[in-house]
Amino acid sequence: MSEHIVSPKIYVAIFLALLVCTTLTVWAAFQNFGKFNIVIALAIATVKAALVVLYFMHARYSPKRTQLVIVCSVFWLAIMLALTLTDYDTRAHEGRLTPANTCYRA
Amino acid sequence: MHRTGELYGQFQTLEQQKETATLGMWIFLVTEVLFFGGLFLTYTINRSTFSTAFGIGSNTLDITLGAGNTVVLIMSSLTMAMAVWSAQVGKKKLVSIFLMATLGLGTVFLGVKAVEYKQKFDHHLVPGRSFDMKYHPTHPLPGDDPKELALEKKEVAEAFAHDPDINAHGQLYFSLYFGMTGLHALHMIVGAGLLLWLIKGSFAGRFTPQYNTPVEIVGLYWHFVDIVWIFLFPLLYLIDRHR
Numbered sequence: 645m646s647e648h649i650v651s652p653k654i655y656v657a658i659f660l661a662l663l664v665c666t667t668l669t670v671w672a673a674f675q676n677f678g679k680f681n682i683v684i685a686l687a688i689a690t691v692k693a694a695l696v697v698l699y700f701m702h703a704r705y706s707p708k709r710t711q712l713v714i715v716c717s718v719f720w721l722a723i724m725l726a727l728t729l730t731d732y733d734t735r736a737h738e739g740r741l742t743p744a745n746t747c748y749r750a
Numbered sequence: 751m752h753r754t755g756e757l758y759g760q761f762q763t764l765e766q767q768k769e770t771a772t773l774g775m776w777i778f779l780v781t782e783v784l785f786f787g788g789l790f791l792t793y794t795i796n797r798s799t800f801s802t803a804f805g806i807g808s809n810t811l812d813i814t815l816g817a818g819n820t821v822v823l824i825m826s827s828l829t830m831a832m833a834v835w836s837a838q839v840g841k842k843k844l845v846s847i848f849l850m851a852t853l854g855l856g857t858v859f860l861g862v863k864a865v866e867y868k869q870k871f872d873h874h875l876v877p878g879r880s881f882d883m884k885y886h887p888t889h890p891l892p893g894d895d896p897k898e899l900a901l902e903k904k905e906v907a908e909a910f911a912h913d914p915d916i917n918a919h920g921q922l923y924f925s926l927y928f929g930m931t932g933l934h935a936l937h938m939i940v941g942a943g944l945l946l947w948l949i950k951g952s953f954a955g956r957f958t959p960q961y962n963t964p965v966e967i968v969g970l971y972w973h974f975v976d977i978v979w980i981f982l983f984p985l986l987y988l989i990d991r992h993r
Contacts, residue, residue: 652835670988673984688984714776720780
């Protein structure tokens with residue numbers, strides 16, 4: 645079979661990179677970057693996810709059609725997130741979440 | 751169905767069969783991405799609307815347990831990837847060993863999660879009648895750090911001044927916390943079941959360099975569950991630590 649076998653060295657390197665990213669994200673959470681805290685946290689998480697997909701899940705060595713499916717999932721997710729968030733962000737009061745009186749109260 | 755060894759009749763080669771199975775698994779994972787994506791979206795919208803309550807809720811989570819669990823899960827992804835490698839190069843004993851290591855680490859993760867859930871019940875932070883974010887600071891448990899408790903008390907008091915309905919909004923945070931981590935844990939339990947099935951197969955010597963599709967496919971699933979946690983951890987545990 646002509647399948648690509650990823651060597652354990654690469655797996656261990658990715659594992660170490662993921663550990664470094666985890667340490668980095670915990671450290672960054674305690675620094676005050678203002679509104680950029682969330683951006684930094686999500687950026688690090690995205691890098692980690694990309695490493696897992698590319699190497700642990702072999703996306704880098706997969707056929708083109710498999711890669712297309714992966715890109716599609718990110719694409720549809722982006723549509724869902726972007727359109728819903730812009731909707732909530734720009735709609736006037738009737739689109740806001742109702743405050744407490746409709747919530748279940750303790 | 752016509753079958754020659756591990757090769758089913760509709761495929762010409764084992765490689766084609768494996769690529770097909772992998773593609774199918776990825777399509778399933780796409781639906782999972784959108785499924786969890788919807789929850790992340792709900793979380794984001796509520797988080798930006800009720801940021802005070804979500805911040806307080808997030809800060810009650812134990813960051814040591816959360817970060818520790820992240821490391822455990824990443825390690826389990828490594829052992830899973832190594833199980834795939836062992837099968838590809840024909841080291842049958844190593845396949846079993848790495849699969850069992852993955853199952854062990856997954857179980858550790860779930861155990862830690864159970865400890866965290868128990869803590870939330872003890873602190874009256876489970877949505878429902880007894881939910882009260884003021885409860886824990888005024889009813890310390892043995893073993894609580896008085897310094898941290900004083901800090902929590904101050905934070906909660908400030909939050910109540912800022913948002914008097916914080917007990918209602920806090921329940922939104924904890925509903926999403928239990929919903930998202932619960933669904934993630936459910937995926938882990940399913941993964942553990944699949945690993946048991948793989949371990950059984952590996953003891954029978956089923957996985958060889960020619961045929962290791964089940965290991966590869968369950969591996970994809972396991973890594974996906976890892977990725978969900980990679981996003982859950984910063985969003986649930988880390989969003990409001992910098993205050």
